[in-house]
Amino acid sequence: NAGVMQNPRHLVRRRGQEARLRCSPMKGHSHVYWYRQLPEEGLKFMVYLQKENIIDESGMPKERFSAEFPKEGPSILRIQQVVRGDSAAYFCASSPGPNTGELFFGEGSRLTVL
Amino acid sequence: ILNVEQSPQSLHVQEGDSTNFTCSFPSSNFYALHWYRWETAKSPEALFVMTLNGDEKKKGRISATLNTKEGYSYLYIKGSQPEDSATYLCAPASGSARQLTFGSGTQLTVLP
Numbered sequence: 001n002a003g004v005m006q007n008p009r010h011l012v013r014r015r016g017q018e019a020r021l022r023c024s025p026m027k028g029h030s031h032v033y034w035y036r037q038l039p040e041e042g043l044k045f046m047v048y049l050q051k052e053n054i055i056d057e058s059g060m061p062k063e064r065f066s067a068e069f070p071k072e073g074p075s076i077l078r079i080q081q082v083v084r085g086d087s088a089a090y091f092c093a094s095s096p097g098p099n100t101g102e103l104f105f106g107e108g109s110r111l112t113v114l
Numbered sequence: 115i116l117n118v119e120q121s122p123q124s125l126h127v128q129e130g131d132s133t134n135f136t137c138s139f140p141s142s143n144f145y146a147l148h149w150y151r152w153e154t155a156k157s158p159e160a161l162f163v164m165t166l167n168g169d170e171k172k173k174g175r176i177s178a179t180l181n182t183k184e185g186y187s188y189l190y191i192k193g194s195q196p197e198d199s200a201t202y203l204c205a206p207a208s209g210s211a212r213q214l215t216f217g218s219g220t221q222l223t224v225l226p
Contacts, residue, residue: 004157033213043158043203043216056213091157098212102148102160 002027004106005074006092012112013082021109022074025094031055032075033103034067037089046090049075055098082113116140120204120217127194128225134190135220137204141185146207148214149178149189153200161189161202194224 005024013019025032034046045059049069060067064082069075079086089110093103119138127133139147146165150158162171167182175192191198201221205214 035216042218045213045215048213056209058209059213093158101146101163103214105150105157105159107157 004092004094004104006090006106006109008109009107010110010112012114014114015083016081019079019082019086019111019113021077021079021090021092021111023077023092023094023106024074025092026104029094029096029104031095031097032069033093033095034075034077035091035093037091037108039088043091046077050098079111082111084113087111087113116206116208116215118204118206118215118217120202120220122220123218124221124223126223126225129194129196131194131224132190132192133194133222134188135202135222137187137189137217139185139187139204139206139215139217140208141182143208144182144185144206145212147180147182147187148205148207149187150203150205150216151200152203152219158203189220191222194222196224196226198222199224 030051032049035043037043047060047067048056064080066078089108091108093105121136148163149161152158162178164180169180171178178189180187201219203216203219205216
């Protein structure tokens with residue numbers, strides 16, 4: 001049973017480009033969470049999605065960031081017009097349902113903006 | 115935004131020593147408290163999910179206690195081993211969607 005898969009593991013973008021990070025949850029999990037770890041900081045909640053629904057996006061920056069979790073396929077975190085401050089590790093986690101206990105994390109996608 | 119504090123920030127112990135860390139969190143609107151273990155270059159892995167005041171959980175040499183009334187949890191490691199070296203994160207679940215707010219973690223290094 002594969003765990004949470006994130007890709008790419010490493011992504012380099014120039015300022016102004018777009019970054020797309022993908023997350024495939026564990027089999028049977030329909031809830032996905034995205035967290036960001038800025039350099040020298042802890043994990044910060046960004047967004048919580050269920051299939052085709054955004055449940056909580058209170059941690060998402062108001063501009064340039066969006067997330068989706070379509071009926072088919074992985075969840076995608078999209079960052080438009082990246083800036084150097086977006087350089088961070090982005091972690092995805094999944095759970096089988098809401099309020100169902102532990103989250104299962106992927107190994108993260110590390111974005112570097114030049 | 116919840117204020118979650120973990121102490122100490124980092125800790126070095128000798129192999130065989132027992133140790134403990136603290137997690138403090140707001141006691142209002144509490145739903146659950148998670149502990150995760152995060153080894154370098156790997157993904158965070160759940161240790162415990164605790165919900166009830168007075169809860170105590172144990173997994174091998176690692177155990178945790180929870181006080182929801184005063185808003186703290188302790189994680190204990192008995193007889194530390196080098197493979198216990200990792201960052202230990204606590205995260206209370208709160209809000210309408212029960213999302214986790216992570217502390218900055220306690221970085222444990224066990225010296226052989």
